Amino acid sequence: MEHVMSKIRNFDAYPKINEDFYSRTLSGGVITLASSILMLLLFLSELRLYLHAVTETQLVVDTSRGETLRINFDVTFPALQCSILSLDAMDISGEQHLDVKHDIFKKRIDAHGNVIESKQDGIGAPKIDKPLQRHGGRLEHNETYCGSCYGAEASDDDCCNSCEEVREAYQKKGWGLSNPDLIDQCKREGFLDKIKAEEGEGCNVYGFLEVNKVAGNFHFAPGKSFHQSGVHVHDLLAFQMDSFNLSHTINRLAFGDYFPGVVNPLDGVRWTQQSPSGMYQYFIKVVPTVYTDVNGHTIQSNQFSVTEHFKGARIGQLQSLPGIFFFYDLSPIKVTFTEEHVSFLHFLTNVCAIIGGVFTVSGILDSFIYHGQRAIKKKMEIGKFS
Incomplete structure (x- = not known):
């Protein structure tokens, strides 16, 4: 078991730096803080995309x-x-x-x-409840009302008991009702009066x-x-x-x-x-x-x-x-x-990319600022010495 653990220790590819070699600076702290906030914001954005479904479009x-x-x-x-x-x-x-x-x-x-x-x-x-005529004549005892269709009947047994039925009979013939006042059913129902009453x-x-x-x-x-x-x-x-x-x-x-x-x-x-x-x-x-x-x-x-x-x-x-x-x-x-929901592996890959990418970029930026400050400081010391 110890031999296996020793092999794993030797396989460690990530070198550890002694803390004595660390140089803590104000710029490094600011960059670390800004990087942490940026990583948190990007992580929350990626988490929101993961929790919400994405829509795939296809034609x-x-x-x-x-x-x-x-x-x-x-x-x-x-x-x-x-x-x-x-x-x-x-x-x-x-x-x-x-x-x-x-x-x-x-x-x-x-x-x-x-x-x-x-x-x-x-x-x-x-429809008319109490009609007075049957094709122009009077109703006999126990006789049901059968209004005239005014020439639009398909047979002698056809009845038009309301203005609407007369208009429908005319429609089937391909005729237009030009003057409702001449139609007894329309006149007694107040067809035109109703339309005039609804003006406005x-x-x-x-x-x-x-x-x-x-x-x-x-x-x-x-x-x-x-x-x-x-x-x-x-x-x-x-x-x-x-x-x-x-x-x-x-x-x-x-x-x-x-x-x-x-x-x-x-x-x-x-x-x-x-x-x-x-x-x-x-x-x-x-x-x-x-x-x-x-x-x-x-x-x-x-x-x-x-x-x-x-x-x-x-x-x-x-x-x-x-x-x-x-x-x-x-x-x-x-x-x-x-x-569709984004897969968990895709979400995990993006999170790792966010952490690694921000960490690398912030490290490069910190190194650039650190060496720049050292170069400026060294020039100032040389100038004083001269």
């Missing part, structure tokens, strides 16, 4: 199929009443959702932004859309939409208004769920309309994103970039459909974020 081709895209939105129109505002969504596959009401909420707001009423329905009024109000629309994961658009526009000769139009004549104030504030717009570090560039964006009417367009490039935290939990979401364009009405040309349009397209490249 891959998006090969997913058959998925859907959730669009979360919250938009405020300070000068457009809820009774005339509708939401449509469509994509390049041909799928359309007109006057979307499912999972959509509307809040009537006054000129000061205070909430007047909150509801989950679209434009239109409730605004509307806050929020909710989400579940759409196919293909390029498409969704838009907020006044009036109920329908197709006429293959063109998407809205029955604006029903409101008997010359222009619509489409000023708006996008409180939130996100494609998918929130994940740490996501930045939605349209959050808080405000636009004030200056011209009488027009179409405000947002062109959005959606980038699929997968975020995986240190515990292995995965969030499937998206990021996006956006450009904006306003298409106003020009003299001598067909007026653009007034509305706020969001055109989105998907990138074929997917971004993956993966949270």
